[in-house]
Amino acid sequence: MTAVDLAHQVSGTGPAVYFAHGIGSRKSSFAPIVAGLDDVFTCVSYDQRGHGESPITDVPFDLDDLVDDLEQLRGRLGHEQIHVVGHSLGGQIGPRYAQRFPEQTASVVLLSTAAGRTAEDRARLAAVIARMRDEGIDAVLPTLVDRWYTDDFREARPDAIGHRIEQVLGTPAEVFLTVFDIYAETEMAPWLGEVQAPCLVMTGEHDPGCSPRHNRFIHDALPDSTLVILEGLRHSITVEAPERVVAPVREFLLRHG
Numbered sequence: 001m002t003a004v005d006l007a008h009q010v011s012g013t014g015p016a017v018y019f020a021h022g023i024g025s026r027k028s029s030f031a032p033i034v035a036g037l038d039d040v041f042t043c044v045s046y047d048q049r050g051h052g053e054s055p056i057t058d059v060p061f062d063l064d065d066l067v068d069d070l071e072q073l074r075g076r077l078g079h080e081q082i083h084v085v086g087h088s089l090g091g092q093i094g095p096r097y098a099q100r101f102p103e104q105t106a107s108v109v110l111l112s113t114a115a116g117r118t119a120e121d122r123a124r125l126a127a128v129i130a131r132m133r134d135e136g137i138d139a140v141l142p143t144l145v146d147r148w149y150t151d152d153f154r155e156a157r158p159d160a161i162g163h164r165i166e167q168v169l170g171t172p173a174e175v176f177l178t179v180f181d182i183y184a185e186t187e188m189a190p191w192l193g194e195v196q197a198p199c200l201v202m203t204g205e206h207d208p209g210c211s212p213r214h215n216r217f218i219h220d221a222l223p224d225s226t227l228v229i230l231e232g233l234r235h236s237i238t239v240e241a242p243e244r245v246v247a248p249v250r251e252f253l254l255r256h257g
Contacts (some may be wrong), residue, residue: 001065001073007021007053010040014257016079017047019069022088022112023179024168031086034241037250041083041257046073048089050175053058056203059178063186067097074104079093083253085109087238088210089183093220096188098197105197107256109249112203112235114210115188117216123183123208137173141165147208148236160239171198192221199225202245206235226252 009027011034019030029043036042039116047054049061049069070148074082081108089253114121116171132140145154154161168176199222203215213228215256219227228248230237237245 001057001061001068002081003065003068004055004057005076006046006049006069006073008044008073008077008177010042010044012043013198015040015080015083015084015253016044016074016077017085018074019043020052020066020070020086020090020093021045021048022086022090023183024171024176025087025164026167028052029238030085033238033246033249034240036246037253041253042079043084044077044079048179050179051171056172056175059174060181061178063092063096063182064100066093066098067100068192070097070099071104080104081106081230082111083107083257085111085249086113087111088113088235089179091104091125091210091247092183092186092188095192095199097196098195098199099191100227102196107200107201107253108195109252110148110202110215111245112207112210112237115192115220115221116182116214117187121209124136124186129180129184132177132180137176141168144168148182148234149240150232150234150238153240162238164239168230187191188218188252189193189221192218194221197225198252198256200228200249201225202228202230202237203237203249204237205229205231206233207235210235 082093091110
């Protein structure tokens, strides 16, 4: 499939850091992280194909199509080498990009993603996807929101929850289901050992789908990685606690930048 010209935003100066968001999200989800980095880095946040301001393409597409989109954007902006920060699905795009384009990859940050899933893990994901296809995406949103945010955050920030729901429902259903399929069906274990770029692996202590167990698996499989578990958080660490994400990411990028 042909790579897509992605809608993107650039801020700051310095080594280039590209931000790959997750399912049904937008480039704006990284705004608090970018604000903590763009004094020393050129930050490029972008909308995945079919999301936000990027073109809607035929479905299905796969993980390598999303990686090709990222590589096309890098070439278009003219950055010789990039750091890739990815959340959730984006955390699968980043290491796959590093495996396929090692010369162009300075480092990878994997936020709230998963590998080493068990048969039980895969069955749970399959059940969620089947329900979305049978009953509609909105029927599953309460379950997803519960997995994404802590109870305290949902109570304190209904505005953020509402905004996230708008993003999901504003993503074409066929695109949302396609990227959910990619996230659910991707198993990074067979090729994580080929990723030579230094990696930072981070997740929330109580993330049910991208748990510390899954992230320890990733950390152990990567040749060069650092693992950080953020206490008390679930999946949406970049939205709920960006200040706790920025500090280790900034230190890691400066070390490898």
